[in-house]
Amino acid sequence: MSKERMGLNTRLLHEGSSKDSLCGAHVTPIYQTTTYVFDNIEEAIRLNQNQDQGFTYTRFGSPTQHELENKIALLENAEAALAVGSGMAAITTALLTSSKKGGHMIVPNIVYGCTYAFFEQLLPKYGIEVTYVDPGNLEQIEAAIKENTTTVYVETPANPTLNITDIEAVSKITKANNLTMIVDSTFASPALQNPITLGADVVVHSATKYLCGHGTVVAGVIAGSKEFVDKARFPYLQTLGAVISPFDAWLLMLGMKTLGVRMKAHCENGLAVAKFLEEHPLVERVYYPGLESHPSHEIAKKQMKGFGGMMSFDIKGGIEAGKIFMNSVKVFSLATSLGNIDSLVQHSPTMSHFDMSKEEREKVGIKDGQVRVSVGIEDIDDLINDLSQALDEVKKANL
Numbered sequence: 001m002s003k004e005r006m007g008l009n010t011r012l013l014h015e016g017s018s019k020d021s022l023c024g025a026h027v028t029p030i031y032q033t034t035t036y037v038f039d040n041i042e043e044a045i046r047l048n049q050n051q052d053q054g055f056t057y058t059r060f061g062s063p064t065q066h067e068l069e070n071k072i073a074l075l076e077n078a079e080a081a082l083a084v085g086s087g088m089a090a091i092t093t094a095l096l097t098s099s100k101k102g103g104h105m106i107v108p109n110i111v112y113g114c115t116y117a118f119f120e121q122l123l124p125k126y127g128i129e130v131t132y133v134d135p136g137n138l139e140q141i142e143a144a145i146k147e148n149t150t151t152v153y154v155e156t157p158a159n160p161t162l163n164i165t166d167i168e169a170v171s172k173i174t175k176a177n178n179l180t181m182i183v184d185s186t187f188a189s190p191a192l193q194n195p196i197t198l199g200a201d202v203v204v205h206s207a208t209k210y211l212c213g214h215g216t217v218v219a220g221v222i223a224g225s226k227e228f229v230d231k232a233r234f235p236y237l238q239t240l241g242a243v244i245s246p247f248d249a250w251l252l253m254l255g256m257k258t259l260g261v262r263m264k265a266h267c268e269n270g271l272a273v274a275k276f277l278e279e280h281p282l283v284e285r286v287y288y289p290g291l292e293s294h295p296s297h298e299i300a301k302k303q304m305k306g307f308g309g310m311m312s313f314d315i316k317g318g319i320e321a322g323k324i325f326m327n328s329v330k331v332f333s334l335a336t337s338l339g340n341i342d343s344l345v346q347h348s349p350t351m352s353h354f355d356m357s358k359e360e361r362e363k364v365g366i367k368d369g370q371v372r373v374s375v376g377i378e379d380i381d382d383l384i385n386d387l388s389q390a391l392d393e394v395k396k397a398n399l
């Protein structure tokens with residue numbers, strides 16, 4: 001039986017692993033070296049001129065990184081993958097790879113903050129226009145297409161309001177118009193959603209989050225056609241230099257071995273926390289794609305294998321209620337980032353989205369009392385008791 005037909009947990013442990021040719025190490029070693037020695041000038045020429053596969057210099061790749069890339073490509077059902085030094089490096093490298101001089105991109109009106117900064121501050125500086133759309137509105141996407149459009153970019157589930165974009169529906173538009181569709185699938189991880197299988201051209205992840213899972217590495221990955229990934233590596237990674245270190249590639253592979261069991265636990269705890277919050281009198285609204293009350297629950301059910309551990313919710317009582325809640329949690333840690341095995345919370349209006357005005361925030365659905373939760377894999381009763389006692393503190397304040 002081929003490994004492709006095996007289950008996710010088996011694939012995560014066995015697929016894409018290569019046997020160490022030097023001494024048969026069971027776990028791929030960390031090739032902590034900057035450069036590779038050639039046997040003779042003929043080999044040096046072949047490798048430096050890309051006539052042959054091999055390693056020359058760690059900015060262009062290392063054996064540890066290479067194995068990680070094989071594993072990501074297999075997980076995302078892609079021809080090839082590229083691992084880079086951060087999620088933002090993956091996003092900007094993929095966007096630049098798909099761009100052209102004087103081109104135009106269609107991007108979502110709600111997106112990870114630093115991605116928005118790239119759209120706002122950098123792309124226009126280099127003459128690339130962007131149009132913001134509601135990616136849930138297919139007519140808006142079609143209407144935004146121009147002669148110079150190269151790319152449609154989506155993030156699903158989106159940060160921090162967990163908006164869902166119908167990947168298959170958008171991919172029909174991009175295919176019909178010969179555009180590159182790039183999906184940031186960080187919140188789902190390859191265990192829960194495979195955008196390329198659904199019709200997208202390129203998938204990017206902040207591997208810092210669920211792929212790593214342990215909060216130890218900042219890294220990113222890009223998966224897509226061999227042609228796209230080759231171009232992303234040469235000249236983009238080659239010249240911009242956002243390389244992943246061999247040690248970080250190794251740590252990432254260590255984390256990825258348990259992606260399947262971790263995501264199962266995140267999904268179970270996520271749904272239980274979302275249901276608890278939805279019933280709570282101090283909670284105005286819960287944004288979790290696994291709840292039937294989520295406006296895109298049906299689309300999420302269609303394209304995701306589970307709903308993950310990310311959610312946001314609005315506490316009654318505005319900014320002050322959000323702050324009291326944050327200062328009252330004991331098991332959850334106050335931190336940005338997400339997708340760790342342990343639970344984290346952040347208050348979006350005063351933390352990740354502090355630089356937006358109240359009006360701007362409300363337009364994209366970020367209310368004053370909005371808290372984003374990354375539900376970890378702790379025992380569920382401890383998580384719910386912690387949320388419950390923190391909400392009791394908000395109640396006592398009588399706002």
Ligand SMILES: *Cc1c(COP(=O)(O)O)cnc(C)c1O
Binds near residue numbers: 088218220
């Ligand atoms: C964290 C995150 C990023 C950025 O990733 P880094 O690894 O921090 O550079 C991009 N997109 C989403 C959805 C994220 O959550």
